[in-house]
Amino acid sequence: MSKPILLLVDGSSFLYRAFHAMPDLRGPDGAPTGAVHGFVAMMTKLRDDIGAEHAACIFDAKGPTFRDEWFPEYKAHRPPMPPELRAQIEPIHEVVKLLGWPVLEVPGIEADDAIGTLARMGEASGHAVVIATGDKDLAQLVTPDVTLINTMAKPPERLDEAGVEAKFGVAPNRIIDYLTLMGDAVDNVPGVEKVGPKTAAKWVQEYGSLDGVIAAADAIKGVAGENLRKALDWLPQGRRLVTVKLDCDLSGHMDGWPGLEALKLRELDKAGLIDFYTRNGFKTWLKTMTTEAKPASTAAMAPAVTGDLFAEPEPPADAAQIERHYDTVLSFEQLDAWLARLRAAPLAAFDTETDSLDPMRARIVGISFADRPGQAAYIPLRHEGPDAPEQLPLDEVLARLKPWLEDAAALKIGQNLKYDRHVLANQGIALAGAAHDTMLESYVLEAHKTHSLEALAERHLGRHGLSYEDLCGKGAHQIPFAQVDVAKASTYSCEDSEMCLHLHEVLWPRIEADAGLTRVYRDIEIPTAEILARIERQGVLVDAAKLQTQSHELGQRLLQLEQEAYAIAGQPFNLGSPKQIGEILFTKLGLPIVKKTATGAASTDEEVLSELALEFPLPAKILEVRALSKLKSTYTDKLPLQINPATGRIHTNYAQAVAVTGRLSSNEPNLQNIPIRTAEGRRVREAFIAPPGFRLVSADYSQIELRIMAHISEDPGLLRAFQEGQDVHRATASEVFGTPLDEVSSEQRRYAKTINFGLIYGMGAFGLAQSLGIEQKAAKDYIDRYFTRFAGVKRYMDETKVEAKAKGYVETVFGRRLWLPEINSGNGPRRAGAERQAINAPMQGTAADLIKLAMIAVQRELDAAGKATKMVMQVHDELVFEVPEAELDWVKTEVPRLMAGVAALKVPLLAEVGVGANWDEAH
Incomplete structure (x- = not known):
């Protein structure tokens, strides 16, 4: 006979996970409800799935615990709870009780300790104990009768004794030893410095226990052994802090206590739930009180399709109710049947x-299609291994698919279609008809969240598909996709295609309901994706020999700088070692300690060194070494290795759905972060060259964010300066310093330039004083004078902060939403940071929109005019072209005209061009 189940829910663990997993939902009164939604879904599902007779949901109580008495620094660095989550604590407690769950919150101890105590009581009374948590610390509680489950893991995770050992490398009764050695950065519990999970598990396995590791400390060699010996005095205290207490006094904190009868699950309080759901606007959950049908997972609920920020959305169709049928195509008859279905579909994934x-080198292993949610097919083409079935020939399959893939009238959707566009291009197929991309739909709707298909399916559909790691494994044991079992590969790929269509049904209506979001998605992001693929595919020519020469010269300069640093220090030392740098700077030379690290050591980070470098030579020398070392390792050493041998060019990847402002980012290599403020950094750009018969042309928007500020703020002074073609920094200096325009000094102009750009980024008097090297009072006077003269800018800033607090986001000129999760935070510095973002984001976001519109306009004109000019890079507000010499005059005239004409602002847009044999010359 099976044992009765005691189900213990780590409410504190799941609070944050529910909060971060859910959209920013709001109730009728504007109060946040996303975490409450998530909790209702989680508790309902747990109760249905586990079938427990006794249960409790346990939360951390307010105030200090006994661990704070033992170690005052315990959890000292943990950030405060977001106010949006704090506001949902009381409603969560209320609804959990209405759902029939006992709720436990015991002052002076942590939720973990209450869970540990209840788990041992449950074992003693003959229960099988199930703990729902995402906290690895509770693995120490696992026994033959105690199991952990993590329903929010992907896929959901269940850890018994064998599972704990498989995951952590040690048995449950050694988890305390393992955690002690590693420490816990989240709780600010130090461990052995630089000892991570692998080393901790290895030591415990080798020496049997923490005590065994301590006894063998003198025999453990290397840096790890040295760090262990330094930590020996601390380890007993560390072990004490990470050990869950199993004998807490819980009396007086639960009705009916003592005894597990206090933990008996009760019936739902239907009247109470109806009232709660009504008050909080939970329409879908409210329906469950009057119907037998269960709602879709609450994780599927997305912000409203209407313009009402606080309205609850209608959920999509329940994922579990979608009929799923996946085909594995192994015959031409199946292929032809699916091609007919694809041609008949209004939209296919x-x-x-x-x-x-690497999209430029990737070869197809298989391809999947879907013509509706739940219905999909996978065509394996290059799977290998003894169990792989006979597959259709790759070339013939692609030949049959090519007409559909290249048909602009056959509308298609995918997740990050730019990658698939490259993969098809590698096979000689030019994708057309790319109408939608779920990654970009998500990006336009909620740029501040993650946009992987896995995350989107969980967030908006409540669906969990197979992950790549499920099929291929991880790390050194990961196998190529071609070796994956075809049946599993088929399920995985079919899920990706049909979930993409399912997501589109949820996301697209929300975009389509808002004119601004529709424009950003349809007119900016979708066409930009196609142009980025063309830029990436074209690549840029790089002179590897020049980079190698620069690398050698940088190496020589670094050797010289090291000797100079040794001379100042009076001894050699490792310039890459923060510890040795700290000993030299603060112990030997006696420099002032600016700040300390979490472990109490004097910090030697860049901010500290930059401050010290204002007065002392050695920190300045160390900073120069760091800058040149990074330049050498990141660019002059690495760029030649990133040249594609087939093309002789570098093909960067432009990530379109990363920056919340809409800006593109570049990686592998990152072409947008090449430092240009130093001569050495600018020289790297010399290696980006034009081929014979061509020139590089750089087209750059001039003072774009200041022009956008003038447009948005409608400040008369700024508008006049740009409309009359004045030097805006000189005009600002004239206003701020009360000096006639033609008498403004170069220093006054420099000050005005710093003020102009500083205020765009929300700089205050302290920051301006640091930038200009002046007293803070003088900086405040400058800012006050600026705002007196440019009152429209001050009004814009004040109104924008108010609007951002009310909406939770700001918008670009074109309607892109820039979300600010911390704008109403109870944490002052975080809130202030969000307010600075609120001021700057509309300008940076509008600039991002403008450069994308410029790319679209210029590329369309290049295509229409049949020009051989190619766009080869996009860097911030700059476009770089590879231009045949015969087309130079056309490009120098037409590109600036097109860039200036993409939007009608209240001030003229101005694009300037430069021409050169290399990128540096083109500036």
Whole structure:
């Protein structure tokens, strides 16, 4: 006979996970409700799935615990709870009780200790104990009768004794030893410096226990052994802090205590739930009180389709109710049948499976399609291994698919279609008809969240598909996709395609309901994706020999700087070692300690060194070494290795759905972070060259964010300066310093320039004083004078902060939403940071929109005019072209005209061009 189940929910663990997993939902009164939604879904599902007779949901109580008495620094660095989550604590407690769950909150101890105590009581009374948590610390409680489950893991995780050992490398009764050695950065519990999970598990396995590790400390060699010996005095205290207490006094904190009868699950309080759901606007959950049908997972609920920020959305169709049928295509009859279905579909999804993440080199292993949610097919093409079935020939399959893939009238959708576009191009197929991309739909709707298909399916559909790691494994044991069992590969790829369509049904109506979001998505992001693929595919020519020469010269300069640093220090030392740098700077030379690290050591980070460098030579020398070392390792050493041997060019990847402002980011390599403030950094750009018969042309928007500030703020002074073509920094200096325009000094102009750009980024008097090297009072006077003369700018800033607090986001000129999760935070510095973002984001976001519109306009004109000019890079507000010499005059005239004409602002847009044999010359 099976044992009765005691289900213990780590409410404190799941609070944050529910909060971060859910959209920013609001009740009728504007109060946040996303975490409450998530909690209702989680508790309902747990109760249905586990079938427990006794249960409790346990939360941390307010105030200090006994661990704070033992170690005052315990959890000292943990950030405060977001106010949006704090506001949901009381409603969560209320609804959990209405759902029939006993709720436990015991002052002076942590939720973990209450869970540990209840788990041992449950074992003693003959229960099988199930603990729902995401906290690894509770693995120490696992026994033959105690199991952990993590329903929010992907896939959901269940840890018994064998599972704990498989995951952590040690048995449950050694988890305390393992945690002690590692420490816990979240709780500010130090461990052994630089000892991570692998080393901790290895030591415990090798020496049997923490005590065994301590006894063997003298025999453990290397830096790890040295760090262990330094930590020996601390380890007993560390072990004490990470050990869950199993004998807490819980009396007086639960009705009916003592005894597990106090933990008996009760019936739902239907009247109470109806009232709660009504008050909080939970329409879908309210329906469950009057119907037998269960709602879709609350994780599927997205912000409203209407313009009402606080309205609860209608959920999509329950994922569990979607009929799923996946085909594995192994015959031409099946292929032809699916092609007919694809041609008949108003919108079809597809996804390629490949042998590489590098889009320029990836080869197709298989391809999947879907013509509706739940209905999909996978065509394996290059799977290998003894169990792989006979597959259709790759070339013939692609030949049959090519007409549909290249048909602009056959509308298609995918997740990050730019990658698939490259993969098809590698096979000679030019994708057309790319109408939608779920990654970009998510990005336009909620840029501040993650946009992987896995995350989107969980967040908006409540669906959990197979992950890549499920199929291929992780790390050194990961196998190529071509070796994956075809049946599993088929399920995985079919899920990707049909979930993409399912997501589109949820996301697209929300975009379509808002004119601004529709414009950003349809007119900016979708066409930009196609142009980025063309830029990436074209690549940029790089002179590897020049970079190698620069690398050698940087190496020589670094050797010289090291000797100079040794001379100042009076001894050699490792310039890459923060510890040795700290000993030299603060112990030997006696420099002032600016700040300390979490472990109490004097910090030697860049901010500290920059401050010290204003007065002392050695910190300045160390900073120069760091800058040149990074330049050498990141660019002059690495760029030649990133040249594609097939093209002789570098093909960066432009990430379109990363920056919340809409800006593009570049990686592998990052072409947007090449330092240009130093001569050495600018020289790297010399290696980006034009081929014979061509020139590089750089087209850059001039003072774009200041022009946008003038447009948005409608400040008469700024508008006049740009409309009359004045030097805006000189005009600002004239106003701020009360000096006639033609008498403004170069220093006054420099000050005005710093003020102009500083205020855009929300700089205050302290920051301005540091930038200008002046007293803070003088900086405040400058800012006050600026705002007196440019009152429209001050009004814009004040109104924007108020609007951001009310909405939770600000918008660009074109309607892109820039979300600010911390704008109403109870944490002062975080709130202030969000307010600075609120001021700057509309300008930075509008600039991002403008450069994308410029890319679209210029590329369309290049295509229409049949020009051989190619766009090869986009860097911030700059476009770089590879131009045949015969087309130079056309490009120098037309590109600035097109860039200036993409939007009608209240001030003219101005784009300037430069021409050169290399990128540096083109500036």
